[in-house]
Amino acid sequence: MPGRAYGGQHCSVAGALEVVGERWTFLIVRDALLGKARFDSFLSGLAIARNVLTDRLNTLVQNGIFERVPYQDRPVRHEYRLTAKGRELIPIIVSLMEWGDRYCADENGPQRVALHADCGGQVRSYLVCASCARPLPPDEVVTVSR
Amino acid sequence: MPGRAYGGQHCSVAGALEVVGERWTFLIVRDALLGKARFDSFLSGLAIARNVLTDRLNTLVQNGIFERVPYQDRPVRHEYRLTAKGRELIPIIVSLMEWGDRYCADENGPQRVALHADCGGQVRSYLVCASCARPLPPDEVVTVSR
Numbered sequence: 001m002p003g004r005a006y007g008g009q010h011c012s013v014a015g016a017l018e019v020v021g022e023r024w025t026f027l028i029v030r031d032a033l034l035g036k037a038r039f040d041s042f043l044s045g046l047a048i049a050r051n052v053l054t055d056r057l058n059t060l061v062q063n064g065i066f067e068r069v070p071y072q073d074r075p076v077r078h079e080y081r082l083t084a085k086g087r088e089l090i091p092i093i094v095s096l097m098e099w100g101d102r103y104c105a106d107e108n109g110p111q112r113v114a115l116h117a118d119c120g121g122q123v124r125s126y127l128v129c130a131s132c133a134r135p136l137p138p139d140e141v142v143t144v145s146r
Numbered sequence: 147m148p149g150r151a152y153g154g155q156h157c158s159v160a161g162a163l164e165v166v167g168e169r170w171t172f173l174i175v176r177d178a179l180l181g182k183a184r185f186d187s188f189l190s191g192l193a194i195a196r197n198v199l200t201d202r203l204n205t206l207v208q209n210g211i212f213e214r215v216p217y218q219d220r221p222v223r224h225e226y227r228l229t230a231k232g233r234e235l236i237p238i239i240v241s242l243m244e245w246g247d248r249y250c251a252d253e254n255g256p257q258r259v260a261l262h263a264d265c266g267g268q269v270r271s272y273l274v275c276a277s278c279a280r281p282l283p284p285d286e287v288v289t290v291s292r
Binding site: 012013014015016017018019020021022023026027030033034064085087088089090091092093094095096097098099100101102103104105106110111112113114115116117118119120121122123124125126127128129130131132134136138139140141142143144145146 | 158159160161162163164165166167168169172173176179180210231233234235236237238239240241242243244245246247248249250251252256257258259260261262263264265266267268269270271272273274275276277278280282284285286287288289290291292
């Protein structure tokens with residue numbers, strides 16, 4: 001980490017993108033969060049070529065985002081379940097949704113929403129200062145190299 | 147929105163990825179947040195081909211992520227400044243950094259950190275329920291189609 005595409009980029013952003021930076025990845029994880037688990041379910045929802053989906057799912061299993069779990073014996077069939085590492089992509093997905101809702105939504109409004117499982121409330125992402133505990137707008141955030 | 151690659155995917159995640167889903171995009175925005183603004187600064191930091199960088203910056207200007215601002219008259223030279231729309235990618239970048247810090251960090255720890263400009267505290271991203279106001283771990287979040 002990070003791989004060939006970012007030679008010399010020793011950075012967590014580059015490292016994360018090396019694993020999940022391919023665009024289909026987020027759409028596959030998004031669909032998994034919506035309850036999809038089987039190859040044909042991903043295939044029918046994504047307008048993705050079969051061989052590309054096979055390749056992406058294999059890579060995601062290799063990278064520990066999904067695990068393959070048999071759901072049928074004869075013939076053996078597997079489904080794909082998000083691991084804990086995969087589920088921890090949710091904050092990235094929610095941030096992408098919020099930015100997309102703001103800047104890329106169509107006239108019908110958001111098609112998908114993130115909800116709190118316990119109470120049904122809408123989920124929002126916030127940046128918070130670990131020192132003064134204030135929620136931060138983007139213009140109060142700076143990034144620095146160490 | 148969304149474009150050809152995601153035919154029929156009327157979704158904010160797909161829409162956002164149509165604009166920012168190319169991996170270099172996040173690395174260019176990351177470097178802009180670190181203070182880079184000129185073509186040659188991006189070029190030297192990214193190990194990216196000159197024509198690819200030109201293409202990506204043009205696309206980002208077209209999509210309103212950067213604006214081109216002249217900094218020199220003869221010859222005219224431009225620099226690239228993040229717009230408000232571009233700066234609102236920060237929550238996505240911080241979420242990517244946190245996931246990368248957890249799963250892709252090398253032995254030296256994070257190379258870059260996000261800080262609160264006013265007090266210097268470290269910035270963290272949280273998912274919060276808009277209804278009950280609780281900060282939420284990923285396994286309490288569900289996404290649903292509407």
